[in-house]
Amino acid sequence: MELFAVPDLPEIRAGDDLASLVAERIDLREDDVLCVASTVVSKAEGRTFDLDDFPAGDRARGIAARLADVTGEQKDPRFAQAVLEESVELLLEAPFILAVTEFGHITVNAGIDRSNVPDGDLLLLPENPSASAAGLSEALGVPVVVTDTSGRPFRYGQRGVAVGWAGIPASRDWRGETDRDGRELAATVQSVVDELAGAANLVAGEGDGGTPAVVVRGFEFGDHDGSENLFREEADDLVRAALREWAFDG
């Protein structure tokens, strides 16, 4: 398996045809998966906004005040408003906003980016990253993973994660298969799109040297069942339940 960056992508602007920009730069093969940073998908889809686009309501002002109290730094209530509008629920308001996006992803600030935004103040995640991936996948003829970077409980640091995907199942199901001694594997459902996103992030870098599109060549999904589920349902997420209770009823 091999990974390499799509070379020389220009700065992406609203309306750009991302699939063509990739196809012009690289001959994709049947055994490729294209991993694209959500930032460039968002830019192409015009998800750049100004803070003024989000006049703060009462709740956003309350959250900004609470954040300022807890962190000691002034927070813009319009930013909190943007997070609220991108979310179906907040799991935490302070010391950072942990939000559930419309499409089910749980991440800080609903994934809204304040760096790498040349034409505005804020870059929102794609509205429906798996639909974005499907469009790119159809145009390019290979599976596509739309990636972001995200922190996580229990472990320091961020790693690449999938926020959308198409042409490949979210995970590979090993249940019912056996180990070398013929015993059934206790595990496991393997989240291959997250692992692809993380692998791509090793090559992509960040910042001014960053390359937002990475080809993974030669990954074999193999003859396994797949699942399209990546974001936990509430009923399957003890941590979400615990966090909600702790943050808001505690």
Next chain:
Amino acid sequence: MELFAVPDLPEIRAGDDLASLVAERIDLREDDVLCVASTVVSKAEGRTFDLDDFPAGDRARGIAARLADVTGEQKDPRFAQAVLEESVELLLEAPFILAVTEFGHITVNAGIDRSNVPDGDLLLLPENPSASAAGLSEALGVPVVVTDTSGRPFRYGQRGVAVGWAGIPASRDWRGETDRDGRELAATVQSVVDELAGAANLVAGEGDGGTPAVVVRGFEFGDHDGSENLFREEADDLVRAALREWAFDG
């Protein structure tokens, strides 16, 4: 960047010299990182045990009973005893045991494996996976990541994670660096050892076709600061705090 499995590793047994077995099969280069599954490190280190090695005390019997109540399946109290002995704290007892290992890793059942154990009932994680990685790294002359697979909050499925590492920092620090427009990056500390472990898991597979050692060739850490911290300290882990309160005081 390229990933490939170390071919034809035999079944590993206690006392095997894992470094030699790898070195005999592959010419490692300066730009390689070796990712090794904790299962084979544990086997080489003699971390295979029988359930009878863990006579259940009162707390283990209580946990097994609670697990059986909640899940409807009979649980062996000796298994709960093994988890207790491998842990410094349990964050959850049911519907599964979420444990903090001695070396700081938070995972279900303290990472104790019941499949893929030819010489016993249980395979425990290495006692100190980073020390194991250091031994391998010294013998092989390349960075080494000891990997496991682990579930996580918010997202379905397991992905590869690092439990030990040597010869490479746990994470790469992009703070203070700038984006294409010269604005400081809001993020980010990138957990490269976890991303390497996840990438290796894409190649490694599981079960009877599994290959427990994977070479990542051509990863460039680059000229960045690094950090050795991977497992969150309690004070930096809101989810841990919330979970503990919810599970045991709620």
